[in-house]
Amino acid sequence: MTKAVVLLSGGLDSATTLAIARSENYACHCLTVDYGQRHRAELAAAARVAQALGAAGHRVIALDLGAFGGSALTDPAIPVPEKSGAGIPVTYVPARNTILLVLALAWAEVLGAQHVFFGANAVDYSGYPDCRPEYMRAFEALANLATKAAVEGRSLQLHTPVIHLGKADIIRCGAALGVDYVLTVSCYQASPEGRACGRCESCRLRREGFASARLPDPTRYLDAGEGDSHTRH
């Protein structure tokens, strides 16, 4: 089996991306970055998803981006907005996706893997600059100059299989591949147990995705009244 590093946040997009990589028969080494995110419940979600989807391994690496701050996801003093405004929202974490990708690149080189899977999405993506296809191409170009592996002819391929899919299509695709979305956490301010606020941008995109896909929303909301009936267990 061909090895791949799969960036796994514990959210819906990365769980689906892992399921796609598994369906393509990659041996998936999942990487989760504990960057000081407010929604730490996603770290436990990542471990559950990696196990449920048959990852070859799962590693969590710590990097405290709270030391820099500048985002509602890493600075507790900046509240998570509940309405989407114009422009790039305060949930944008400076250079975060580049940090995630380069850590995946580093681990891939150590493992001898030439494939990295990343669940970035350019449709329902909240306007983040580091979710765009041209950004992904620039990262791949950099990766293929940056490493000993590349210099020696083992180039890196970056796979972003959900980049052009809307949330509903991502959910349909993952459901067809057996992803159990109750294991995942998308909410930017999830409770320590992984219950979702139901009000932030990430919750809104996720809920609309299940509705458009005409699939029951298994999300466990803090206010059980906001979720689907079978969320109340």
Add this chain to the structure above:
Amino acid sequence: MTKAVVLLSGGLDSATTLAIARSENYACHCLTVDYGQRHRAELAAAARVAQALGAAGHRVIALDLGAFGGSALTDPAIPVPEKSGAGIPVTYVPARNTILLVLALAWAEVLGAQHVFFGANAVDYSGYPDCRPEYMRAFEALANLATKAAVEGRSLQLHTPVIHLGKADIIRCGAALGVDYVLTVSCYQASPEGRACGRCESCRLRREGFASARLPDPTRYLDAGEGDSHTRH
């Protein structure tokens, strides 16, 4: 004053780079990454250098690349070689420079800085792929797609002022700008007090640099007999 983030390892090249940035009147926010490097003495050296050269600030961020391993600098089981062989040496840390640069990019965005200084060197560089000018250009291209700042028109400029200089020229330049190289640590296996082995590739390049520059080598060696007379204090 214009703000810049300066990557400061505590070694000779980055200390010189900081001195150059200071001489160009940048307000220098120095960033040191504690990545689990074997030569941890360079972290204390970085703090000394930042203070001596009038940095506007100095921050150390922790990221344990030992979790990935794959380098003599992060895996204690891989010895530091004392002779340079063919190809890229085992002191190469997978994707390390990209990791350093993207952390600098993240901090620059939070600070509102549009300049990053990096002391990479493509002459006496041990063959590392991520020290080449074409790599630096690819990083800058990526950075200018990756961030909210770039999307909003505040592009990032990467400065690598010593990239084309040989070690002797770097030393001459730094000495002229008042760098006190006794504060710096280059050795890959320096003692906790910062004394150099005098035998690794990094020590060899540094010693040859002082000799070629016809300047006294202030390095504090473990075996004092190997150093210059005034190193024995």
